[in-house]
Structure formats: C-alpha cells, structure tokens
Amino acid sequence: MISKVTNRNYSKLQLFGAGIGTLIGMVLLMSLAQFYFEMNKIMDENRDLIDPEFLVINKKISLLATLNIREATFTAREIEEVRSQPWASKVEGFISNQFALSAYTESENFPDFYTDLFFEAIPDEYLDVKDEAWLWQEGDQSIPIILPKDYINLYNFGFAPSQGLPQISPATIGLVNFTISIRGQGKQAVYNGKIIGFSSRVNSVLTPWNFLNWANKEYGSGNSNEISRLVVETKNPTDPEIISFLNKHSYETLLEKLKSSRLNILLKFIVSFLGSLGIFIILLAFGVFILSFQLLISKSGDEIRKLKWLGYHYKEISKPYIQRFGLIISIIFLLSFLCMLFLKQVFMTYTLELGLELSKGIDFRLVFGGIIIVVIMFIINTLAILRQTKMI
Numbered sequence: 001m002i003s004k005v006t007n008r009n010y011s012k013l014q015l016f017g018a019g020i021g022t023l024i025g026m027v028l029l030m031s032l033a034q035f036y037f038e039m040n041k042i043m044d045e046n047r048d049l050i051d052p053e054f055l056v057i058n059k060k061i062s063l064l065a066t067l068n069i070r071e072a073t074f075t076a077r078e079i080e081e082v083r084s085q086p087w088a089s090k091v092e093g094f095i096s097n098q099f100a101l102s103a104y105t106e107s108e109n110f111p112d113f114y115t116d117l118f119f120e121a122i123p124d125e126y127l128d129v130k131d132e133a134w135l136w137q138e139g140d141q142s143i144p145i146i147l148p149k150d151y152i153n154l155y156n157f158g159f160a161p162s163q164g165l166p167q168i169s170p171a172t173i174g175l176v177n178f179t180i181s182i183r184g185q186g187k188q189a190v191y192n193g194k195i196i197g198f199s200s201r202v203n204s205v206l207t208p209w210n211f212l213n214w215a216n217k218e219y220g221s222g223n224s225n226e227i228s229r230l231v232v233e234t235k236n237p238t239d240p241e242i243i244s245f246l247n248k249h250s251y252e253t254l255l256e257k258l259k260s261s262r263l264n265i266l267l268k269f270i271v272s273f274l275g276s277l278g279i280f281i282i283l284l285a286f287g288v289f290i291l292s293f294q295l296l297i298s299k300s301g302d303e304i305r306k307l308k309w310l311g312y313h314y315k316e317i318s319k320p321y322i323q324r325f326g327l328i329i330s331i332i333f334l335l336s337f338l339c340m341l342f343l344k345q346v347f348m349t350y351t352l353e354l355g356l357e358l359s360k361g362i363d364f365r366l367v368f369g370g371i372i373i374v375v376i377m378f379i380i381n382t383l384a385i386l387r388q389t390k391m392i
Helices: 002-009 012-045 076-083 149-163 209-219 240-248 255-299 301-309 314-353 364-391
Strands: 054-059 088-093 100-107 110-116 142-148 177-184 187-199 229-234
Touching: 012 255, 012 314, 012 364, 076 088, 076 229, 142 149, 149 187, 177 209, 187 209, 255 301, 255 314, 255 364, 301 314, 314 364
Parallel strands: 142 187
Antiparallel strands: 054 229, 088 229, 100 110, 100 177, 177 187
C-alpha cells in the first residue's frame, strides 16, 4: 500500500535524466582510470623501448665555459646532489684519457685512415653491450673498444656514399683491427684496438674501466681526473622531476630520451582533467538525484502525512524511495561496467595494431572503487530521504 501511495507522483523522466548523467560520469571516470592503469602497465613492461633506464648528464656549455671562466665539470658536491635525488638510484662519472691518443689502420680490406682519438670509461654495469671480450688486464696488447651505434650509421649513410666507399655492417667492422698509439709522460706505446660492439646508450668511445685507470697513471698528465659527464641509473625515467632538476641546474641530457617523461606529464594532465570532469558530472547528477527524490517526497507530502496518521513509521514510508534509488544506482553501476568493457574492446583493437597487448578484464581497483562510489551515494541519499520523510 505504501508503494502504491508513493508511486502516484513518481516522475520517470526526471529520474531517467539524472540516471543518464550519472552513467556518463561513471563511464568517463572509470574508463579513464582503466586507461591510465593500462598505460602504466604497458610502460613498465616496455621500459626498454620507451623509457631509458640510464641517462647521461652534462652541464650546458655557455660563453663563460668557452672563455674558461667557468668549468663545465662536476664537483664532488654536485655529484652527491644528483645522487641524492629520489629518481636516481646510482650515479657514476665518466673518466677520460689524460694522454695523447691516435688510431690508424693499414689493411688491404679496409680503407686506410688516421685520426686523433679520445677514450672514456664507465663501470661495466652501465653498459648495454655484454661481451666476454670486454676484459683487459695489465700486460694485454689488445684494447677492446665500444663505439656508439650512431657512428656506424653516420659512416654508412653519410660519409661512405659521399666518398664512394663501401658500407660496412657491425659484424664486418668487428673483424677490423686498429692500431692505437698512446703518448704521454715521455713514453709511447702501441696497442691493437678491437671493436667488440656498438652502444645505443652511451654516445662515446669506450674502453674498459681498469685499462683507462691504469693508462692514466702510466701515461697521464698527473692532473686530477675531472668529471664532465655523469651516467645516472634512474628509478623512474618518466618522473617529471628529472626535467625540473636538469633545467634548474643548467644540466642537459639527450632530450629524445626524456620524451616519454614529457608524454607522461601530458598524459597525467589530460587524465586528471577528464577525471575531474567525470567527478563533476557524477556529483552534478547525484545532486539532481537527491533533488528529484526530495521533490517526489514533497509532492507526496499529503499521502505521507496520512500514512503517519494511520500509524506507519517514517522509516517504513521511506523504504520504497530507498529501494527505488538502490535499484536505479545498481543498474547504473552495471551499465557503466558494460560500457567500459565495450570501450576497452574498441581500444584494444587499436593497441593490437600497434603491437601492444592490454590485460584482459577490468582492473580490480576499478571494481572496488565503483562499489565504494555506489555505497557512498546510496548512504547519502538514504539519509536525505529519511530526513525528508521525518520532517513532513
């Protein structure tokens, strides 16, 4: 009887409009959250493709550095400051040769060349080239060398075509032995140089750390080994604080490697904006829900008073309104997940074409969060209905 009385002033169109608004808000909010979780998962699984784990940092070269008024090297305090950053797990400096160095080749199968050269070294754990030949001990006459991958690309696609020279594969150049001439401290020595690999991580001519340490002591100038570049292993290469720190201290790195960091910042901004919009739509629709039920109760004021005179408690009178709201919000909750599943299937079609595989199903955090939103909305509206019927 209570349901029949309270249904007399029931406005389906009004509640339908509020329900559509809530559905749109929930679908938008939950879809964005699912999208954000999926993107984070993809970035973690493909960090070797889109997120560098190592950054090479140097100071920007200014006019003062050119005029030797300010050094472009890192002090011990500056290195410690970089090491103390939350995004840096390990930091080491490059060491470079302190002696004159040249390389030349005399081969029937390779064009003769001569060039002055430089060597740098970093600890082995920072290298992306793993080879058993990357070993050196005092007394060895062969020096293993790692070149930047860009060097062979410049030769093959720039220098070689312009000079009418043959292009060379990495495997071929590894067969060529170079002669390395070292001069310093009144001493001179000749070694064999062997290219064992090409690095995509470090843009420098690298030799083993223990060789360069020994050679600097043997042939070096005796000056302190100043550090002009740092190699940093990052905990989170997409952390926007990296860019902020580099800009603040006038440091620089290969900007291409921080592209994912900038994209991550943009992604977070877009998701935050649209997420805030989704929350606003939900709150607005929820407000319409509350007002709609308040209006229904007000229109049924005479009927509610009569029911009270007949001995019905206000909680019994409120029950049909509460049940109706619970049914509507449950339907909205289920529809929002169905819509999100549909949108995810559409999105997966495009990501598979890009070679990126998304996880199946819905993230459990979304299910949990959606239940919390529904429960909160139900409790608040229930309290509002009880208060309204009690006041009449």
